[in-house]
Every structure is written in structure tokens, then in C-alpha cells.
Amino acid sequence: MDDRETTDLRTRLIDVGVDLVTAEGAQALTLREIARRAGVSHGAPRRWFPTHVELLSAIARRGFADLQDRADRATGGAGTGPRARLAALAETYLDFALSQRGMYELMFRHDLLESGRLGLRETSLPLFETLVDLVGRVRPEADPRVLAGTLWANLHGIAQLWGWGSLGLATGADSHVPLLKAALDAHLGPEEPR
Structure with missing residues (x-):
């Protein structure tokens, strides 16, 4: 061959x-x-x-590439400020997590992440660095890595709990959008009126 x-x-x-x-x-x-x-x-x-893990990791890398591409398109708008770009990135992340449930689940499987086969430096870290950069621009007085990490954890939690139906049931919300806005306000402070 x-x-x-x-x-x-x-x-x-x-x-x-x-x-x-x-x-x-x-x-x-x-x-x-x-x-x-x-x-x-x-x-x-x-x-x-x-190994099976190597094939699953190759498939998951495709998911990270797709998510990165979507994030690049969402945050690439010229003339938009860092808060708007951060909101677009967060919405893109949640949209991907909720519309691509199987891939999202695969991408964050503990066994793949621990195997070293997934190549986190090449897959998820570029997206996290974008998050860190935007958080740092919105909240320059804060530690951007820590704040970005907590925002990411919040987004991940919203995605998981909304996907399971728990968050809608608990909050009575019929969409994840108000939860996303509340998460952004909690981590970044309320959005300034225009």
C-alpha cells in the first residue's frame, strides 16, 4: 500500500x-x-x-479544530470590542457544546486528555489563550488566566447542565442565553450601557 x-x-x-x-x-x-x-x-x-485511544484522539482533534474555526469566525469581527468578542466566543462555545453533544463529550473525555495523545497544546490551548487575552482586555486588573479558567468552567457547567435538562428545570429558563449573560456579568462585571 x-x-x-x-x-x-x-x-x-x-x-x-x-x-x-x-x-x-x-x-x-x-x-x-x-x-x-x-x-x-x-x-x-x-x-x-x-490503540483505540489514538483513533478517538484523532477524531476529538477534529472537534477542537471545528470549535476553533467557529470561534475564530465569531471573534474576528473588526470594530467590535473585547467584551462583545468575548460574548461571541462564549455563545459559540455553548452553541457547539449543545449542538455537537457527542463530539463535545468526546473532546473532554478524561482518558483522552490524560493519555497525552490528544495534543492539548495544539487543540484546546489556542482557544483558551484567546479567552485569556479577551478576559485580560476586559478586566486588566484581574489575573486573566485564573478568571478565564473560572469563566470556562462556568461555560462548561452551563453546557453540561443545560444539555442534561437540569438547568432549565432548576431555573425555569427556556433558553441558556440569560444564563450566559449572568455568567459573563458575574465574571466580567455588568456590561456598560451604550
Whole structure:
């Protein structure tokens, strides 16, 4: 098998995994099912991904790339201030988490994060650095890394609890939008009137 075929099959296995996690959730990502849908033997993925964790990490990296691309588009608006860009980033994060539940769950799986195979420096840290930068511009007197970390934890919590239905039930809110605004106000201070 030549290098092109190897690259094509490797890419196809990841593509199939992305489609599978999007349609059926992270629990559906077995080597056997990915191989079946890719049209190869159940042992074939092991040639490119020696462990299941390596294949799952490659699929999760696609999720981080997608989220980063969405975040770049949301925060790239020229002429908008850091608070508006931060709100756009937070909304993008929540929208991704709620609309891509399977991928979001996979991206933050403890076993993948701990394995070192996910490449956090290349995947999630660039997005976190954007968050740190924007938080620092809005709240220059605060430690931007700590404040960004707590805001991220708050966003992650909103995403999880809203996705489970708990937050809507507890608050009576029919949308996560007021919760996002309250989280931003709590971490950044109330938005200045225009």
C-alpha cells in the first residue's frame, strides 16, 4: 500500500468517526463500527491507530479544530470590542457544546486528555489563550488566566447542565442565553450601557 492510500484510509477512518460521533454519540465509537462503516476489516484501523485511544484522539482533534474555526469566525469581527468578542466566543462555545453533544463529550473525555495523545497544546490551548487575552482586555486588573479558567468552567457547567435538562428545570429558563449573560456579568462585571 502506498503513502497516498495510507493517508486516504487514515483520513477516511477519522471522517467516519466524526460522522458516527455526530449522529450517534461518543458511545458508538468502537473500532469495529468505525471499520465496518469505512468498509475495511475490523483489524485494519490498528495499522494507522495502534490503540483505540489514538483513533478517538484523532477524531476529538477534529472537534477542537471545528470549535476553533467557529470561534475564530465569531471573534474576528473588526470594530467590535473585547467584551462583545468575548460574548461571541462564549455563545459559540455553548452553541457547539449543545449542538455537537457527542463530539463535545468526546473532546473532554478524561482518558483522552490524560493519555497525552490528544495534543492539548495544539487543540484546546489556542482557544483558551484567546479567552485569556479577551478576559485580560476586559478586566486588566484581574489575573486573566485564573478568571478565564473560572469563566470556562462556568461555560462548561452551563453546557453540561443545560444539555442534561437540569438547568432549565432548576431555573425555569427556556433558553441558556440569560444564563450566559449572568455568567459573563458575574465574571466580567455588568456590561456598560451604550
